[in-house]
Amino acid sequence: AQTVTQSQPEMSVQEAETVTLSCTYDTSESDYYLFWYKQPPSRQMILVIRQEAYKQQNATENRFSVNFQKAAKSFSLKISDSQLGDAAMYFCAFSDAGNMLTFGGGTRLMVKP
Amino acid sequence: DAGVTQSPTHLIKTRGQHVTLRCSPISGHKSVSWYQQVLGQGPQFIFQYYEKEERGRGNFPDRFSARQFPNYSSELNVNALLLGDSALYLCASSLAQGNQPQHFGDGTRLSIL
Numbered sequence: 457a458q459t460v461t462q463s464q465p466e467m468s469v470q471e472a473e474t475v476t477l478s479c480t481y482d483t484s485e486s487d488y489y490l491f492w493y494k495q496p497p498s499r500q501m502i503l504v505i506r507q508e509a510y511k512q513q514n515a516t517e518n519r520f521s522v523n524f525q526k527a528a529k530s531f532s533l534k535i536s537d538s539q540l541g542d543a544a545m546y547f548c549a550f551s552d553a554g555n556m557l558t559f560g561g562g563t564r565l566m567v568k569p
Numbered sequence: 570d571a572g573v574t575q576s577p578t579h580l581i582k583t584r585g586q587h588v589t590l591r592c593s594p595i596s597g598h599k600s601v602s603w604y605q606q607v608l609g610q611g612p613q614f615i616f617q618y619y620e621k622e623e624r625g626r627g628n629f630p631d632r633f634s635a636r637q638f639p640n641y642s643s644e645l646n647v648n649a650l651l652l653g654d655s656a657l658y659l660c661a662s663s664l665a666q667g668n669q670p671q672h673f674g675d676g677t678r679l680s681i682l
Contacts, residue, residue, distance in 0.1 A: 501673035556625045559611030
């Protein structure tokens with residue numbers, strides 16, 4: 457069974473600054489996918505960024521980028537130029553080829569104006 | 570285009586009752602997955618359906634069941650409700666099984682008294 461661990465229950469960042477959220481996972485699979493989802497108070501889970509394990513290049517989506525360390529089973533999310541709208545719960549998630557997601561416990565991100 | 574829609578938005582039940590939650594996927598999506606999110610935790614996978622067949626089941630008791638209809642909409646049924654079933658129930662749809670992004674609905678908040 458796969459496990460996903462987010463060791464930071466809460467993080468805060470000043471507006472316009474950069475913040476990094478941590479995630480580690482455990483799996484015996486060789487083919488898998490990693491995700492970061494954002495969940496604002498509106499409850500809807502929004503996909504932020506996705507990484508295929510077979511790709512060495514780190515995924516990037518505008519202000520969001522990941523640091524994927526496959527050997528260390530680490531998958532951190534970097535948010536640059538933080539905005540007030542980035543405040544939310546962030547969940548790291550893992551899926552195998554079957555596309556069933558395993559989520560971490562989440563990190564609450566607060567953005568200070 | 571409409572996103573994933575779930576009904577009802579909020580539901581209050583008492584212990585021992587049963588409940589049916591409904592989900593309509595994005596048009597053209599054939600796979601639906603259900604997740605349970607207890608307050609303060611990450612979502613946990615319950616079921617995945619693709620082409621009206623169960624393709625995956627999480628570690629939930631037999632009180633939980635689901636089905637998918639010919640129009641790809643889905644129902645999640647929970648019998649003999651317990652206080653611990655209080656949670657946000659999320660539905661996600663994707664085009665197919667496998668390496669496909671999952672799009673989430675706003676969820677149904679189930680409260681058990």
